[in-house]
Amino acid sequence: MTDIIAADIGGTNARFARASLDAKGVPTLGTVRKYKVADYPSLQACWAAFAEDEKADGALPRAASIAFATAIGRDVIKLTNSSWVIRADTLAADIGVDTVRLVNDFEAVAHAVSRLPDENLPLLFGEDKPFPTDGGVTILGPGTGLGVALIAYDQGHPHVIATEGGHLDFAPLDPIEEKILSYLRDKFLRVSTERIVSGPGLNYIYKALGTIGHDRVVLMEDPELWQAALDGSDSFARAALERFCLCYGSIAGDLALAHGPHGVVLAGGLTQRMRDFLPHSGFHTRFKAKGRFESLMATVPIRMAIHDEIGLFGAAAAFREK
Numbered sequence: 001m002t003d004i005i006a007a008d009i010g011g012t013n014a015r016f017a018r019a020s021l022d023a024k025g026v027p028t029l030g031t032v033r034k035y036k037v038a039d040y041p042s043l044q045a046c047w048a049a050f051a052e053d054e055k056a057d058g059a060l061p062r063a064a065s066i067a068f069a070t071a072i073g074r075d076v077i078k079l080t081n082s083s084w085v086i087r088a089d090t091l092a093a094d095i096g097v098d099t100v101r102l103v104n105d106f107e108a109v110a111h112a113v114s115r116l117p118d119e120n121l122p123l124l125f126g127e128d129k130p131f132p133t134d135g136g137v138t139i140l141g142p143g144t145g146l147g148v149a150l151i152a153y154d155q156g157h158p159h160v161i162a163t164e165g166g167h168l169d170f171a172p173l174d175p176i177e178e179k180i181l182s183y184l185r186d187k188f189l190r191v192s193t194e195r196i197v198s199g200p201g202l203n204y205i206y207k208a209l210g211t212i213g214h215d216r217v218v219l220m221e222d223p224e225l226w227q228a229a230l231d232g233s234d235s236f237a238r239a240a241l242e243r244f245c246l247c248y249g250s251i252a253g254d255l256a257l258a259h260g261p262h263g264v265v266l267a268g269g270l271t272q273r274m275r276d277f278l279p280h281s282g283f284h285t286r287f288k289a290k291g292r293f294e295s296l297m298a299t300v301p302i303r304m305a306i307h308d309e310i311g312l313f314g315a316a317a318a319f320r321e322k
């Protein structure tokens with residue numbers, strides 16, 4: 001067993017837990033502690049709060065694996081939407097460990113997927129076949145943005161590759177999506193897929209639809225809108241969610257084509273909340289609608305990753321891959 005500290009730092013929340021990795025690198029998480037990023041001036045300050053809260057359980061492990069909701073690989077990493085700045089060369093000393101591994105948050109999710117048992121990866125669409133021995137599996141999910149990662153299998157061994165696939169250009173497929181694109185282009189000039197397939201994206205779709213013939217738009221914050229869309233209490237919010245699923249399916253199909261297409265795993269909290277809705281939506285029709293590849297796309301297994309702490313589990317699972 002290897003004991004580490006796993007951390008998952010998002011735009012809003014920072015989560016920490018002790019984790020034990022077995023011989024195959026599969027983590028078992030201890031108590032998960034959650035902090036608001038906005039309540040702390042820096043990662044060090046938040047880490048100190050976690051250390052204080054863990055004091056009764058003995059000394060912390062001297063190794064850590066941290067998932068950040070931003071691109072990794074630069075010397076100075078700035079957490080989007082917060083004042084936290086991480087310096088890769090001093091990070092271990094700053095948080096008081098000997099070894100630290102940094103990964104992108106969706107890279108961590110992909111590591112989690114590569115270690116999750118089948119029961120945590122139920123099939124939503126396509127043929128029920130295992131992940132390929134050789135070839136690519138696409139991991140994606142809407143959250144604050146649209147996270148995308150790739151697992152490239154090579155003789156059965158999973159290699160996780162971080163991507164910025166959420167920043168591909170949005171490609172409208174019908175006149176309504178052309179209107180949505182035009183609405184967003186007025187705001188942002190360039191419209192990436194994550195402007196539409198993300199938590200805030202549902203609100204943009206809702207408002208854009210409101211400009212094209214619907215007059216019943218009641219402005220709502222994202223949590224309220226998502227709730228109204230999912231429980232069906234607002235039919236117009238529900239219509240926006242149906243459009244969201246069409247776009248989610250199109251984008252998942254494009255990414256799968258670029259990566260394989262051998263398999264797709266949908267992940268993240270919003271996707272889990274859509275579990276009952278997705279199978280009845282237009283997601284799969286749009287996923288398959290790739291011209292000459294339609295019959296192949298129909299067979300691609302599309303699974304959902306079910307795990308309450310997938311970012312933390314994945315950060316811990318990523319530790320061995322250094």
Ligand SMILES: Nc1ncnc2c1ncn2[C@@H]1O[C@H](COP(=O)(O)OP(=O)(O)OP(=O)(O)O)[C@@H](O)[C@H]1O
Nearest residue numbers: 010011012013143144199200222223226268269270
């Ligand atoms: N009840 C809710 N609370 C917060 N956000 C919600 C809620 N319902 C829908 N959302 C939308 O979901 C987005 C966040 O999704 P999610 O929590 O999966 O993201 P995340 O990137 O994992 O965030 P973090 O790791 O910082 O918690 C928000 O930007 C918001 O648009």
